[in-house]
Amino acid sequence: MEEKNNWKAWLYLAPVLILMAIFTFFPLINTFVISFMKDYNATTGANSGFTFDNYGVVLGLTERIQGSGVLDTTFVAWGKPSALTNTLLITFVTVPISVVLALFISILLNNIKFMKSFFQTIFFMPYVTNIIAVGMVFAIIFSGSGVFNKIFGLTTSWVSPGSSWGNSMFVLCLYIIWTALPYKILIFSSGLQGIDKQYYQAAKIDGSSKVKTAFKITIPLLSPQILYITITSFIGAFKEYNAVIGLFNRNYTSNGNVPDLYTVVFYIYDKISAGASRMQYAAAAAVILFVIIMLFTIVQMQVSKKKVHY
């Protein structure tokens, strides 16, 4: 039976394999190769051998044009905002806050019965919305004379051009947390429903308080979901891009805007649209992003090996 099905199975898989070969596997290898190519031209495919210089240029160590003395510091820089530091900041601020908030809200939701599915629906709504469109709504809420300032009696400039990096970053993180909550709440809620009620009854008989029950029973039993959510949201936060576009209409550097709100992915798209002669820098940055994500995932898997109860 196995032998008989062999060729048939590959026939069923043929369409997906062809598409994946063209649009997933080939690009993956190709991007690696491009990232090491010297003087690569995306239109003609011409290059003059292999080099590590592309990585040097992206990391601000090598000059793009030999002898010009100009180093590109948009990707990484000391003492001023850069794509990598912004991305790290976004990741380490938004991931822990949104995981804790989502956990808190899920536990609250798990305690109620009346209107439970109504609230679950409300909390899931941001997941299906358009990140660009709602980002524009946030920008208006946080505009200089907007409703946020009015409620709190402030006159701070949050997102308009000319506002400080810190203020813009604050709103950006707030927006990212808002968009990140629904998926986490959904996963945590379904995880909570799977926990056996006996644990809670046992805790009640032992006279354990609600807070203690949450920390000693709920969170340990939810640890597989917490691990899964933490890893996927780290990956998601590293790839943050749409929120920046939605919230700030700051386009690419060619418009003369200060690139103080770049993220890693923003940098990559900036380089892709900068033309055929910059593609190798986009490739190098993408490989760096890939390596960072891999490292983070491996570290989290290792750390959690001892802490996660399955």
Add this chain to the structure above:
Amino acid sequence: MNRVPRITTELNLIIPGKQKDVRTTEQVDKVFHIIALVICYALIIFAACIVIFPFLYMILGSFMQEDELIAGAFIPSQGNLWENIAYNYTETLSRFNYFKYVGNTLVVGLSTTCLCLIITIVSAYAFARLKFRGRDTLFTIFLGTMMIPGEMMVISNYTTMSNLGLIGNNQQDWQAFVVMILPFIASVFYIYLLRQNFKQIPNELYLAAKVDGKSDWDYLWKVMVPLAKPTLITIFILSLIGSWNAYVWPKLVVNDSNNWLISVAIRGEALALEDPNGVMITQYSWQMCATVLTVVPLLLLFIIFRKYIMSGTGRAGIKG
């Protein structure tokens, strides 16, 4: 030997502290329970208000006069509310080619989704039902690609497409659509989702179909696909929402604004009004109208297909 132990259903409550009896303890418990519930609801309602506020303000903002919105009003003025709404939306629709963009998005979304469904069905079937050498290895490799950031692929796909002459200044309309559709037909996540569903269908059905002389192909389309309908609906809706929200790739590869998708259009279209000095000023109330027109269809879709969307995403998926 034969003695049956007597089982009692009565519990002896032992309460530490002699001054408390069962009744007061119960009452205190009840009061605490109610207080906890009230706090619970208060916190949930507070959080729900924050989550819902941007949606609410988007709709309210689209009803306001421009200077009201800029001044941070919360409720639109009552006086000429209907005239305002009519004015805002007609002005927005006259500048923002909404139906054209929705049409483009539907063409791209429905083509991607239908092709994706066919390919997902046949490959999920192969992974779930057929036996062949290297099946598990191949599936693990497929799942592994979900971890890789899409930007790795975008770079090469962009060069491939432009080398094929599909991207560039003289891009034809059909070329724009082909470029937007092709890379998103094969989706590992949906294959994974459907494979899980196919695996739950009992083996006996397959054997019964075999006895009846049905081929694998017939069995797939006549038995498995109808049984997996809820998952297929989930995939359909999620894929359609994905196209509606797609921004990066369509923005990158499309030149002519006539071929914009809705997300690209909403960020790209200037909704501005000329002031007496000839300066174009962005009208935020019109921008709000455009966002309402973009977001509300999504919310309606979500409310109608809530069950499918939440069960699909809940089954451990990676977004984006």
